[in-house]
Amino acid sequence: MSPGVMLSSTISSMHGLPKLATDKSNWIIWKTCIQVFLRSKKLMSHISKTSSPPTKPSTLASTADAIAKKTYKEELEKFEEWTLADNVVQNLLLSTIPESLIMQTLEEPTSKGIWDAICLKHEGKTKSSQVEMMRQLHNTHCSDVDDIRVHFMKPP
Numbered sequence: 001m002s003p004g005v006m007l008s009s010t011i012s013s014m015h016g017l018p019k020l021a022t023d024k025s026n027w028i029i030w031k032t033c034i035q036v037f038l039r040s041k042k043l044m045s046h047i048s049k050t051s052s053p054p055t056k057p058s059t060l061a062s063t064a065d066a067i068a069k070k071t072y073k074e075e076l077e078k079f080e081e082w083t084l085a086d087n088v089v090q091n092l093l094l095s096t097i098p099e100s101l102i103m104q105t106l107e108e109p110t111s112k113g114i115w116d117a118i119c120l121k122h123e124g125k126t127k128s129s130q131v132e133m134m135r136q137l138h139n140t141h142c143s144d145v146d147d148i149r150v151h152f153m154k155p156p
Helices: 003-016 027-040 067-096 100-103 111-139 148-153
Strands: none
Touching: 027 111, 067 111, 067 148, 100 111
């Protein structure tokens, strides 16, 4: 698939993704949806810990031979393809997070940097939310005469 086709199909498909809530209440759902989407488009490597961007080839000397020119062209195409795909991932991430979070990720040059900044901001919240939910569950009691279905339908 050419980068242009990948770009247009990725952007048109991303409208079904959830926007990360300002209060972080849908963090797990948002993160999962983003990861599934990126895997489906073969773009997950842009936010994973196992991938790194290719280096941009240095300028080619005017006296370079045909083999050097071919190698340079291949390396440049690889770099440009990776950069285009990374820009698609950045667009996806930035279009699904609150503006306040966008402001905190402006200095990040790659989608991995943006992803890591978002995760760093939310992972601690996830743990504290889990602890709070467990505390609420442990403190919730249903008496012997109450209807258990009604009891579980009550908001926390």
